[in-house]
Amino acid sequence: MTADSPQELRNRQAKFTAELHGDDIGSKTGLKAFLSKNKNAQSEAVTKYLRHWDGKTDEEAENRRLEDYNEATHSYYNVVTDFYEYGWGSSFHFSRFYPGESFTASVARHEHYLAYKADIKAGDLVLDVGCGVGGPAREIARFTGANIIGLNNNDYQIAKAKYYAKKAGLADQLDFVKGDFMNMHFEPETFDKVYAIEATCHAPKLEGVYGEIYKVLKPGGVFAVYEWVMTDKYDEKNPEHRKIAYEIELGDGIPKMFPAQVAREALSTVGFEILHDQDLADNEDAVPWYYPLTGEWRYVQTISDLATFFRTSYVGRKFTTTMVTIMEKVGIAPKGSRDVTLALEEAAVGLVAGGKAKLFTPMMLFVAKKPEN
Ligand SMILES: CC(C)=CCC[C@@H](C)[C@H]1CC[C@H]2C3=C(CC[C@]12C)[C@@]1(C)CC[C@H](O)C[C@@H]1CC3
Numbered sequence: 313m314t315a316d317s318p319q320e321l322r323n324r325q326a327k328f329t330a331e332l333h334g335d336d337i338g339s340k341t342g343l344k345a346f347l348s349k350n351k352n353a354q355s356e357a358v359t360k361y362l363r364h365w366d367g368k369t370d371e372e373a374e375n376r377r378l379e380d381y382n383e384a385t386h387s388y389y390n391v392v393t394d395f396y397e398y399g400w401g402s403s404f405h406f407s408r409f410y411p412g413e414s415f416t417a418s419v420a421r422h423e424h425y426l427a428y429k430a431d432i433k434a435g436d437l438v439l440d441v442g443c444g445v446g447g448p449a450r451e452i453a454r455f456t457g458a459n460i461i462g463l464n465n466n467d468y469q470i471a472k473a474k475y476y477a478k479k480a481g482l483a484d485q486l487d488f489v490k491g492d493f494m495n496m497h498f499e500p501e502t503f504d505k506v507y508a509i510e511a512t513c514h515a516p517k518l519e520g521v522y523g524e525i526y527k528v529l530k531p532g533g534v535f536a537v538y539e540w541v542m543t544d545k546y547d548e549k550n551p552e553h554r555k556i557a558y559e560i561e562l563g564d565g566i567p568k569m570f571p572a573q574v575a576r577e578a579l580s581t582v583g584f585e586i587l588h589d590q591d592l593a594d595n596e597d598a599v600p601w602y603y604p605l606t607g608e609w610r611y612v613q614t615i616s617d618l619a620t621f622f623r624t625s626y627v628g629r630k631f632t633t634t635m636v637t638i639m640e641k642v643g644i645a646p647k648g649s650r651d652v653t654l655a656l657e658e659a660a661v662g663l664v665a666g667g668k669a670k671l672f673t674p675m676m677l678f679v680a681k682k683p684e685n
């Protein structure tokens with residue numbers, strides 16, 4: 313079989329999205345969206361996502377996952393987006409929690425902080441790399457007054473992001489486009505600022521995506537990223553550590569989790585000057601970033617968070633898996649849906665274990681500048 317050209321891949325993925333999700337994408341979320349999928353296409357998407365995660369972590373298995381990063385990630389987000397929206401909201405990232413702070417306030421503050429560190433100002437043209445369904449882009453557009461283009465390789469999420477931006481009255485400030493961040497189609501030196509939130513970890517090679525970001529930034533422009541990395545405590549040869557990293561890879565559709573040092577070196581290799589380098593999870597926060605996935609009620613900060621906390625907690629996840637299993641058995645939910653909830657369960661377990669042991673962080677903050685000359 314010959315490989316697709318980039319254009320063939322785009323066309324094929326767009327066609328598959330229409331087949332899987334139907335045409336009225338924006339207005340349906342959560343259960344409604346989940347139950348309206350084309351069942352055959354959904355089962356194909358689950359197979360495409362999970363085919364490379366066969367429990368193996370040898371070089372050959374890892375290479376297969378790295379080579380197929382685009383299709384595997386595209387398929388991953390085709391099948392998890394409804395679950396993410398149902399359980400988490402429309403910003404697909406973690407955040408720090410202040411005592412007494414609600415879940416939504418904490419998520420928004422995490423986004424504001426990145427915008428502040430990137431020095432995003434009104435009128436700037438900004439690129440959001442791996443923009444999800446546009447939760448952060450909407451918040452940052454409101455917070456700063458900047459114009460933002462969201463880049464994403466998942467057609468389903470792009471359609472949703474466009475729908476939500478219009479609904480929020482932000483269509484003039486926001487645009488969302490299809491593309492692979494490993495091979496961007498923007499003119500060089502287009503953007504004043506670039507940011508990425510928990511997205512570039514899907515890259516098979518960090519130099520690849522950082523190099524593309526460097527190319528499309530104007531000289532003097534700033535790139536700020538919350539990177540998912542394994543910390544310096546992580547030892548790839550330790551089977552318990554590798555198990556945690558593998559759970560994160562499998563459950564989060566990541567071809568390979570890289571150490572923080574690899575990210576740091578990749579930024580420098582492509583030409584960036586690193587202005588800020590800090591693991592925001594490495595602190596004594598009273599409420600840890602992974603708390604919604606722990607099921608520990610003592611961490612819940614406001615009454616308004618109870619519903620979210622139930623859905624994200626161990627009990628809530630078991631409830632979802634049981635419901636989905638029943639729906640799949642009686643034929644209401646597409647085949648493979650249960651496997652998706654089981655993979656997400658692995659993600660939750662791996663993320664909490666990695667977070668508690670400080671082997672993993674979802675908020676390695678790098679702020680990097682493209683030199684003027
Ligand atoms: C994949 C990357 C790079 C980032 C996503 C971070 C988080 C938003 C997700 C990581 C694991 C996800 C899970 C859920 C929501 C989104 C995450 C926290 C659920 C709580 C959604 C509802 C399901 O029933 C259980 C999921 C567990 C994992």
Ligand SMILES: C[S@@+](CC[C@H](N)C(=O)[O-])C[C@H]1O[C@@H](n2cnc3c(N)ncnc32)[C@H](O)[C@@H]1O
Nearest residue numbers: 403404405442443444464465492493509511514
């Ligand atoms: C965890 S989500 C984060 C989304 C968003 N930054 C947020 O915080 O809500 C990761 C995003 O990266 C996108 N992505 C993954 N691989 C990509 C690629 N090769 N090119 C463009 N986008 C990609 C996914 O489709 C998804 O939207």
